[in-house]
Amino acid sequence: MSAPLTRRPGLDRLDRRDRGRRALGRLLVALAAAAYAVLLSISPAQAHATLIGTDPEEGAVLEVAPETITFTFDEAVTLPPAGVTVYDAKGEEVTSEATASGTSMEVALANPSSLGDGTYVVAWRAVSADGHPISGSLTFAVGAPSLSVAPPPSTEPSKATAAIHGFLQFIQYAALLLVVGLVWFRAVIVGDHRVPDRATARVQRLQIVAGMVAVLALVFLAPASGALQSESGPGAMLTFDAWSPASVGKEWLSALVGILGIAATLVLRPRPRLAAAAGLFAIMSPALVGHSRAVVPAWLVTATDIVHLIAGALWLGGLVGLALTLPLITRRGTVAAEIVTRFSTLAAVSLAVLAASGVLMGWRILGSWDNLLNSTYGTLLMTKVALVVAVAVMAAGNRLLVLPRVRQAVGHDDTVEAGSMLRRAVLMEAGVLVVVLGVTGFLVDQPPQADTASAGTGTATVAPTSTQAAKLGDDHRVYATMTPAGPGPNVLRLQIQDAAGEPVEASAVPSAKLSSGDVDLGSLALTTVGAGTWEADVVLPKGGTWEATVGLRLGEFESPLALLELPVRQ
Structure with missing residues (x-):
């Protein structure tokens, strides 16, 4: 009688570890889905807020000082810390308290009866529901206008803060698209093909590094957004207000969705198909705040933005994954040719999806040729389009000239040379795509409206006299x-x-x-x-x-x- 078959302890440990990974992965995905649902429940803005009225009106001369000064916007706004300050004609601060509710912002003067005759300036800052700061000033007089009026302190946004925020956006996009794109490279492009363990290890190591970088970028983007919205310098990123969920609650929820999605993707990385599904939550996090949630219909533009990000991740992850894998599979002629062909087809589809989704989002977000041609957002968007066209031309050249040589390579030397040519071409494409992501990082920080001197959409100052x-x-x-x-x-x-x-x-x-x-x-x-x-x-x-x-x-x-x-x- 033969002895009963028994499982080796090592296999049992592997099974338990695999089950544990899957259970943890499912938990992380469930938490990401819950955070995503909470964020979606927050009503999206309809557009970039614009000041449409004040009480008293600009330049009004009143017999007595008003108890309350009211600003009315066409969309909901929130107040950053120290968002409103009232000054007299000499530039001295007048005690007041400001509140914002929906589309209205009210400034209550502490002791209006004590205000003397002369001109008063209300310098205000608010945050539009699309995340962009807006600011301006209101001038009125009590009794008679002052002959000279000291302008309020400058409220120009900090260029250093804007640069830091834009750089963090770039890092977020590059790392996020890379960590998810590499998972999808293994699940979709490599698929069931057997590749050397060294190639898989290379991809997984870069995936872990990219995931850690993406998490750091997501964490620091929230306080950077708080500092940017308050038009403060980089030092404000270290304050409680910049980190407080009361100031940047939606940004923290978006970051939480991304972090949980990345964690689930990395935990499930030994199982590429499960990790690929978890990666959807990570890739959608940037689309949950900003312009996508501020344009009607929000569901359409947000969905289009997510599709845009998915296509970008497939393309970038495929390029980088191919560059890491090619040197180790070049000699496996059939496997290399099939993987390269599959990537080429997927890249062509990704490019078409990128173009279509980009056109739709540009049309809905900009809304007019004037905004395209006369705004910083429009300029950066056209720069991005030019770079994407350039990388598309490179991809077409590779598909027509380099790929046929890889498929037709015969012999060791010819195969190695063709593989090297393709790897260099792939790295060049990936390099241009990284530049595209850099432009995107600064693009999403810009309001899509045409640059004007209107007090309702930008910074208004006391007129020179x-x-x-x-x-x-x-x-x-x-x-x-x-x-x-x-x-x-x-x-x-x-x-x-x-x-x-x-x-x-x-x-x-x-x-x-x-x-x-x-x-x-x-x-x-x-x-x-x-x-x-x-x-x-x-x-x-x-x-x-x-x-x-x-x-x-x-x-x-x-x-x-x-x-x-x-x-x-x-």
Whole structure:
């Protein structure tokens, strides 16, 4: 009687390890799916937010200070830390508290009754629901406008923060597409073909490194997004606000989906087909925030973005996987030729999918030729398209010239030489694709709207002014302010003060004439805007020095004149 068959302990350990890997992989996928569902439940924005109204209106002159200042946007916005600051005409901060709810942002003044007469500037920053910061300023006056207004501190976005964020986006895309693409290379391109263990080990080592790099990029992208949204310097990435889920909650959820997907992919890497399925969660994480979730219909653009990423991962992973594997399978003529042919077909399909999905996303996100031709987003997109066309031409050349030589190679020397040619060509393609991903990293940080000077879509600042003063008679002074002090439409504001520096209560409107050299605009139509304060709309045909002649009847026999020279930029 023969002895019963028994399993070796080593095989039992391998089985238990494999079952453990699959169980852990399934758990990670389930957690990724849960995070994905939570993120999808957050309502997408409809577009990049634009300021559509304020109360009080820009330039309004009020009798008393308002208790609340309201900004209305066409889409929902959120407030970053210290997003709103109110300044008086001297540039000193006025105590206030700002809140945002939906499409409305309100600024409550702490003690409006204590505010004196003059001009006030509300400098604001908000974050559009597509993740891009928007900012501007609102100017209004209480009693009478101030003759000179100190501009608020600059709120220009930090170029260093934007560069760091763009670089992290590039690293995220490159590492993420590589780790998932290499899994799909093994599952789809290599498939059931037997390749040397050394080739598999090479691919898996790079996959692990790429996965670790992708996780680090995803972790640091969240605080970088927080610093970018608050228009702060790189140091803000180390603050609690930048890391807080209250500030960048959607970014953290997106990162969690990616990290869990990467972890599941690496855990299941001995089983390429299971790992390939898990890789779907990792590859979709960048599409869960940004422009894809801010365009109607969001489901279509988000799905298209995911397909775009899948095609890119297949192409990049196939190129890099082929470059790692080719030197070890070149002598296996049939196997090498079949793997190369399968990759060539898949690359052609990926290119077609990339082109179609890219056109659809560009059309939905940009929405007009003006946005394409007159925005930084459009410029970078056209650069990306040019690079993709270049790599497509390279791929076509390889398919027509190099692949036939690989298939037809006979003998050791001919086979090795053909394999070397293909490997160099593949590395060149992969290099250009990495540059494409670099452009993409900075592309996704740009708003798709055309670059304009509109206060509703960008940073608005206090308009430049030209202010001069002159003596008017024995006891009065006249102040003249030209805004914005450049060629074209301007507003001339006059204020006449008594010896105590208070605006006069004049019984008549002063006279004012404006001239520059041989250009004489004649008498101006002044409108009373406050105590002792008048304005007139003028159109200056040129820059240079303009002379304002101001007269005021102070009595039956007293009508003094004052001459003021107002410099206007060319």
